[in-house]
Amino acid sequence: MSGARPPRTQRIGLAVLRRLPLIGTLIGLGLAVWLVATNDLSAVAAAFGRIGLVGFAGVTLVRALVVLACGFAWARILDGLSPAPASACLILRFVREGINVLLPVASVGGDVLGARLLTFWGVTGTLAAASVLADMLFQVGTLALFAALGAGLLSQVEGPAAAELAHWTLRTLAVAGLAVAAFFAFQRTGIVRVVEDRIAALGRRFVRETEARPEPPQRIQGALDTVWAAERRGRLVQSFALHALAWLLGAAEVAVVLTCIGVESISLSEILVIEALSQAIKAAAFLVPSGLGVQEGGLVLVCGLFGIDAGTAIALSLARRVPDVVLGLPALLVWQNLEARRTGVRPATPSCDRP
Secondary structure, three states, rough: OOOOOOOOHHHHHHHHHHHHHHHHHHHHHHHHHHHHOOOOHHHHHHHHHHHHHHHHHHHHHHHHHHHHHHHHHHHHOOOOOOOHHHHHHHHHHHHHHHHHHHHOOOOOOHHHHHHHHHHHHOHEEEEHHHHHHHHHHHHHHHHHHHHHHHHHHOOOOOOHHHHHHHHHHHHHHHHHHHHHHHHHHHHHHHHHHHHHHHHHHHHHHHOOOOOOOOOOOOOHHHHHHHHHOHHHHHHHHHHHHHHHHHHHHHHHHHHHHHHHHOOOOOOOHHHHHHHHHHHHHHHHHHHHHOHHHHHHHHHHHHHHHOOOOOHHHHHHHHHHHHHHHHHHHHHHHHHHHHHHHHHHOOOOHHOOOOO
């Protein structure tokens, strides 16, 4: 053996972490089965059938625009720092989404792989990781604002159920705001450097004296400092705005599907509430791959506040999974093609990273 084995508690912890996506999948499947068993399948099928090819094409087009907006947001973070063109971020954003919605991984698995794939365009690993961390911060932060908008609109709806859900959402968002602030502090206050030092020290513990010591790692903190530099504020604001636009565009998916099903007299504010709160519920269950079951349950809950029956809500959720497949499967094929061609990867250019 090249070194001591990790402690038993550490091995158990790692084993649990590896199985979290599987546990999330089982929970999601259980919820999905329960929803199917407790609702009228004929009503779901009837509502789903009314959407038609035009509706499915419309919702897929809207989703493509949403992913493109997120891809441009990522590209703005990297603008002027990397040799990768904006097209690389657009391609990899579809790959990130495809992995997150179609593979049994937690909803951040695609983001981790996206950072790795970005290095195929000559971006250093530290800068790629830093860009994804900043991108995820903007995505979560704008979702929190979008959910707050939805909760504010919901508070204007009459009825105790709407008021209770609005108050619950606002209380949850207060906690989420602290988490977003902590995530920002993690990137901006040098905590990453401390974590890197601890990881490096842990690695040295398992290297015998007779073995070569590993080279000092490049610092992610240096790349984060470069990304968040004051002179780049304009690009970062643009990235933030594009993520906010992407969440608003997502409401068009709800509008397209409900219109095709034949739901009448639903206002724009109600559509925004449905989209904002269902997305917030799905994001809260990020350990469940693709929000399986959670997305359906969230839509049933929120749509019910506006008199939309459970069958229609489940049909809406199923319709929104069509773009997951239509756009996700080609994205997975692109991922495999990139992996097969990685022998032609451009060498990284670390000049943009600060030590």
